[in-house]
Amino acid sequence: MxxxxxxxxxxxxxxxVLILDTAEEMARVADRPIKKLPTLRGRTVxxxxxxxxxxxxxxxxxxxxxxxxxxxxxxxxxxxVSKGESLKDTAQTLEAMGVDAVVIRHGASGAPYRLANSxxxxxxxxxxxxxxxxxxxQALLDAFTMRRRLVGRDTGLGKxxxxxxxxxxxxxxxxxxxxxxxxxxxxxGAEVTLVAPPTLVPVGxxxxxxxxxxxxxxxxxxxxxxxxxxxxxxRMNAAFxxxxxxxxxxxxxxxxxxxxxxxxxxxxxPGPMVRGMEITAEVADSDxxxxxEQVANGVSIRMAVLYLLLGGNEPxxxxxxxxxxx
Amino acid sequence: MSKILIRGAKVxxxxxxxxxxxxxxxxxxxxxxxxxxxxxxxxxxxxxLPGLVDLHTHLREPGREDSETVLTGxxxxxxxGYTAVFAMANTFPVADTAGVVEQVYRLGQEHGYCDxxxxxxxxxxxxxxxxxxxxxxxxxxxxxxxxxxDGKCVDDAVIMRRALEYVxxxxxxxxxxxxxxxxxxxxxxxxxxxxxxxGLGGWPAVAEESIIARDVLLAEHVGSRxxxxxxxxxGSVEIVRWAKSRGIAVTAEVTPHHLLLTDELxxxxxxxxxxxxxxxxxxxxxxxxxxxxxxxxxxxxxxxxPHPHEDKDCEWAAAAMGMVGLETALxxxxxxxxxxxxxxxxxVADRMSVKPAQIGQATGHGRPVSAGEPANLxxxxxxxxxxxxxxxxxxxxxxxxxxxxxxxxxxxxxWLRGKATLVDGKLT
Numbered sequence: 001m002x003x004x005x006x007x008x009x010x011x012x013x014x015x016x017v018l019i020l021d022t023a024e025e026m027a028r029v030a031d032r033p034i035k036k037l038p039t040l041r042g043r044t045v046x047x048x049x050x051x052x053x054x055x056x057x058x059x060x061x062x063x064x065x066x067x068x069x070x071x072x073x074x075x076x077x078x079x080x081v082s083k084g085e086s087l088k089d090t091a092q093t094l095e096a097m098g099v100d101a102v103v104i105r106h107g108a109s110g111a112p113y114r115l116a117n118s119x120x121x122x123x124x125x126x127x128x129x130x131x132x133x134x135x136x137x138q139a140l141l142d143a144f145t146m147r148r149r150l151v152g153r154d155t156g157l158g159k160x161x162x163x164x165x166x167x168x169x170x171x172x173x174x175x176x177x178x179x180x181x182x183x184x185x186x187x188x189g190a191e192v193t194l195v196a197p198p199t200l201v202p203v204g205x206x207x208x209x210x211x212x213x214x215x216x217x218x219x220x221x222x223x224x225x226x227x228x229x230x231x232x233x234x235r236m237n238a239a240f241x242x243x244x245x246x247x248x249x250x251x252x253x254x255x256x257x258x259x260x261x262x263x264x265x266x267x268x269x270p271g272p273m274v275r276g277m278e279i280t281a282e283v284a285d286s287d288x289x290x291x292x293e294q295v296a297n298g299v300s301i302r303m304a305v306l307y308l309l310l311g312g313n314e315p316x317x318x319x320x321x322x323x324x325x326x
Numbered sequence: 327m328s329k330i331l332i333r334g335a336k337v338x339x340x341x342x343x344x345x346x347x348x349x350x351x352x353x354x355x356x357x358x359x360x361x362x363x364x365x366x367x368x369x370x371x372x373x374x375l376p377g378l379v380d381l382h383t384h385l386r387e388p389g390r391e392d393s394e395t396v397l398t399g400x401x402x403x404x405x406x407g408y409t410a411v412f413a414m415a416n417t418f419p420v421a422d423t424a425g426v427v428e429q430v431y432r433l434g435q436e437h438g439y440c441d442x443x444x445x446x447x448x449x450x451x452x453x454x455x456x457x458x459x460x461x462x463x464x465x466x467x468x469x470x471x472x473x474x475x476d477g478k479c480v481d482d483a484v485i486m487r488r489a490l491e492y493v494x495x496x497x498x499x500x501x502x503x504x505x506x507x508x509x510x511x512x513x514x515x516x517x518x519x520x521x522x523x524x525g526l527g528g529w530p531a532v533a534e535e536s537i538i539a540r541d542v543l544l545a546e547h548v549g550s551r552x553x554x555x556x557x558x559x560x561g562s563v564e565i566v567r568w569a570k571s572r573g574i575a576v577t578a579e580v581t582p583h584h585l586l587l588t589d590e591l592x593x594x595x596x597x598x599x600x601x602x603x604x605x606x607x608x609x610x611x612x613x614x615x616x617x618x619x620x621x622x623x624x625x626x627x628x629x630x631x632p633h634p635h636e637d638k639d640c641e642w643a644a645a646a647m648g649m650v651g652l653e654t655a656l657x658x659x660x661x662x663x664x665x666x667x668x669x670x671x672x673x674v675a676d677r678m679s680v681k682p683a684q685i686g687q688a689t690g691h692g693r694p695v696s697a698g699e700p701a702n703l704x705x706x707x708x709x710x711x712x713x714x715x716x717x718x719x720x721x722x723x724x725x726x727x728x729x730x731x732x733x734x735x736x737x738x739x740x741w742l743r744g745k746a747t748l749v750d751g752k753l754t
Binding site for chain 2: 087088106107108109110111113114117118130131132133134176179202203204205206207208
């Protein structure tokens with residue numbers, strides 16, 4: 001494993017599978033009466049959020065606390081881009097406090113990379129989403145969810161997603177989730193298709209390890225999982241598409257479209273969902289929709305990443321493993 | 327002023343010759359000239375060029391003296407072999423009045439490291455709305471002939487048309503920063519494969535090309551001269567080539583960094599590579615080199631853009647755009663154009679001294695190395711190879727993309743009207 005987790009593209013297949021397998025171990029902790037491990041006792045982790053994201057921050061915080069880390073939450077919203085020096089100064093303050101890991105969310109693409117590679121700080125850096133660049137733990141939790149649903153919770157251990165066909169739909173241009181997922185799913189052997197109006201596909205996408213389609217209906221029957229991305233309403237004013245209704249007609253997922261998917265196929269969404277525009281309530285509330293599982297899996301994945309990055313050469317869940325060995 | 331004999335220099339890269347400076351002018355050029363009463367500079371193996379002229383420099387004074395001043399900037403220029411620089415108008419206050427341009431001009435004359443020719447703003451405050459007092463700036467002591475809102479594009483077609491027409495009265499030229507503003511909102515780097523991966527806002531080539539296309543057509547329509555600043559894409563080259571073939575009075579410049587570096591470097595997220603226009607692709611670099619060699623691109627201009635450390639030691643999106651370039655320009659041109667066989671030293675003299683002086687009407691610069699001409703000269707050790715060390719820069723700022731990089735060539739001497747400003751690589 002590397003020292004930092006900045007991009008899903010940095011993970012080898014074996015690294016990724018190790019994280020997914022470790023997350024399965026971590027998930028068992030959630031089934032215990034006391035959902036806590038002593039693994040990171042005495043280590044300090046800072047959640048450094050320059051951009052609002054309650055869901056991601058709470059998910060990391062839960063993961064850190066379940067591993068017994070000391071947690072500091074630092075919200076620095078609004079002070080990032082307008083005052084460029086704040087990232088470096090903040091980093092050095094944290095360094096002086098002896099922080100072991102920094103979980104960073106930042107509005108500027110590349111900010112976690114700079115934090116990890118500029119010599120400002122020695123702590124491990126975990127990217128919790130940077131601009132329109134990457135959100136690697138989101139991709140890992142998505143892959144974890146797919147492996148559980150499509151390969152199996154126990155039968156999936158040690159396996160990747162070879163041959164699975166994943167469709168990602170919506171605002172690819174502005175989506176760090178799409179970028180991270182394309183990288184990781186490709187590494188894990190899946191075939192990815194991006195579906196979006198041409199205005200929401202980045203120039204240069206042709207070098208990505210995936211297919212691109214503008215037609216959702218023809219893609220659905222060949223999909224094992226369909227991941228809907230959030231579309232921000234303000235995109236409409238910037239002429240990325242004519243109207244919300246037209247977007248919804250062409251790229252929204254409703255019951256009728258979902259029926260075109262294979263029986264076993266699942267519907268995913270990184271949340272928060274805009275019901276009615278990108279996904280109808282009927283789909284969002286169906287058994288095939290994994291949104292709630294994704295949230296739970298996020299905690300397991302983040303536990304696994306923290307554990308492995310902070311030098312996890314002991315078994316992650318000693319009791320669990322020794323029990324199995326016995 | 328005493329006599330100086332430059333002995334055995336390859337004038338414009340040709341056969342070794344002696345050049346005798348007497349006072350402010352070149353007295354004699356020949357072989358076996360007498361050293362009688364002259365200070366001798368042994369120049370065997372070195373190349374002698376007319377003093378370089380930079381049509382695109384940011385000196386930052388007035389207003390941002392923490393980045394650069396006229397003094398530090400002209401010392402950097404002398405270190406790089408320049409005897410004249412054109413100072414861009416985007417200072418604080420903006421150089422949009424006779425008062426500001428005269429101040430900048432006067433500081434250049436006082437310091438004496440190189441001639442500073444101020445560029446006047448096209449519009450008041452660079453706001454693109456109202457023409458600045460172009461005539462007053464021209465008639466001032468600074469004698470402004472080049473006008474530019476550089477840093478911003480004169481994007482209003484009517485304002486651009488009027489500016490082009492207006493400066494005809496006194497033979498001026500409008501230098502355009504070609505950047506369609508709506509197409510580059512939120513732009514952070516070249517739009518393409520790398521921006522798609524990095525998730526940085528794209529600056530598409532077409533944003534530059536569409537403005538160049540419009541402006542050459544406007545220049546043709548009103549019969550005026552237009553100069554394109556820091557041209558950076560293969561498509562722009564095609565448009566300028568077409569315009570020239572049609573007889574349109576367009577000239578264009580390329581920066582050293584666009585001749586050498588590509589957007590692949592942005593993968594480091596190191597803001598030292600953040601510049602406007604952005605670093606483009608390998609294909610663009612190749613097209614720019616070819617166009618400079620065949621004359622489609624007329625000149626090399628540095629776009630020397632000093633910024634203090636704190637404006638670059640931060641995350642990419644927050645960083646200032648620009649690189650320093652005066653002290654490394656000739657080395658980069660040697661590496662990309664001379665050592666590749668695309669251009670000989672006479673060609674370098676043409677692209678870095680003769681033509682920029684002509685475009686900016688800097689009479690007295692860019693002249694032949696021959697008797698009776700002003701002794702504005704640069705001596706280059708072309709065999710030198712060494713790593714770039716910004717700690718030795720005369721510029722107040724250190725934002726160079728070449729730190730630690732091996733580049734060929736080193737300017738050893740610079741003379742401004744017979745007065746040495748650089749001797750053995752050291753400023754006087």
